[in-house]
Amino acid sequence: xxxxxxxxxxxxxxxxxxxxxxxxxxxxxxxxxxxxxxxxxxxxxxxxxxxxxxxxxxxxxxxxxxxxxxxxxxxxxxxxxxxxxxxxxxxxxxxxxxxxxxxxxxxxxxxxxxxxxxxxxxxxxxxxxxxxxxxxxxxxxxxxxxxxxxxxxxxxxxxxxxxxxxxxxxxxxxxxxxxxxxxxxxxxxxxxxxxxxxxxxxxxxxxxxxxxxxxxxxxxxxxxxxxx
Numbered sequence: 001x002x003x004x005x006x007x008x009x010x011x012x013x014x015x016x017x018x019x020x021x022x023x024x025x026x027x028x029x030x031x032x033x034x035x036x037x038x039x040x041x042x043x044x045x046x047x048x049x050x051x052x053x054x055x056x057x058x059x060x061x062x063x064x065x066x067x068x069x070x071x072x073x074x075x076x077x078x079x080x081x082x083x084x085x086x087x088x089x090x091x092x093x094x095x096x097x098x099x100x101x102x103x104x105x106x107x108x109x110x111x112x113x114x115x116x117x118x119x120x121x122x123x124x125x126x127x128x129x130x131x132x133x134x135x136x137x138x139x140x141x142x143x144x145x146x147x148x149x150x151x152x153x154x155x156x157x158x159x160x161x162x163x164x165x166x167x168x169x170x171x172x173x174x175x176x177x178x179x180x181x182x183x184x185x186x187x188x189x190x191x192x193x194x195x196x197x198x199x200x201x202x203x204x205x206x207x208x209x210x211x212x213x214x215x216x217x218x219x220x221x222x223x224x225x226x227x228x
Contacts, residue, residue: 017144018072024137025065025072028156031129032058032065035159038122046116049106049186050169053099054123054162057189060091061155068152077146084148085200088155092197096190103186113182115174123170126163130156151200158196162189 036058043051067087071080106113134156141149169185172178 017140020140021149025069028065032061042116042118046114048113049102050182051119053186053189064088064155089197089201092193096193099190103183106183120170123163123167130159
């Protein structure tokens with residue numbers, strides 16, 4: 001009796017987790033649209049490579065969350081997992097390439113970043129919001145055994161690191177006039193993006209516990225011969 005109930009419970013739980021992941025993806029999209037608009041606007045005014053890179057990362061996070069929503073809108077999300085991981089990886093690489101080029105341009109005399117109060121504010125706000133979103137999505141993704149959900153949660157977590165790096169660079173520039181700190185922060189952002197892009201491309205994004213979800217499937221399948 002208990003064995004017969006397990007598949008139904010597993011299917012119900014998977015449905016709940018899939019809905020949660022879509023909800024977290026929608027929340028990520030909404031916040032990152034706001035974040036992108038503010039960061040790109042402030043970065044353009046302040047000639048800040050770090051802020052522009054941060055804003056572009058927000059755009060890429062939106063694309064990643066949309067790709068994740070597309071995957072989980074299918075009846076069998078696993079069939080779309082490989083393509084979704086590649087989309088996420090290419091998004092990281094595109095971000096790294098642009099930010100690196102813009103940072104080098106700034107460091108070689110292309111313009112010094114100015115003080116940006118809106119930039120500092122959005123970086124501080126993201127430093128609070130994004131870790132929570134990332135943790136919720138990663139927990140659901142691990143339980144479901146979804147590499148793409150974990151990959152997207154890592155991209156959201158990347159935003160936390162970027163927020164911290166950005167905040168330090170902007171504050172140093174504003175307080176001490178270290179304009180090069182902005183470009184330096186942007187290069188750190190690019191390096192982190194490359195690393196995460198490589199991990200996503202390889203599919204090496206599922207941390208401990210991610211592989212635990214398929215195990216109940218194997219156990220439930222093995223019950224058939226035992227029952228017979």
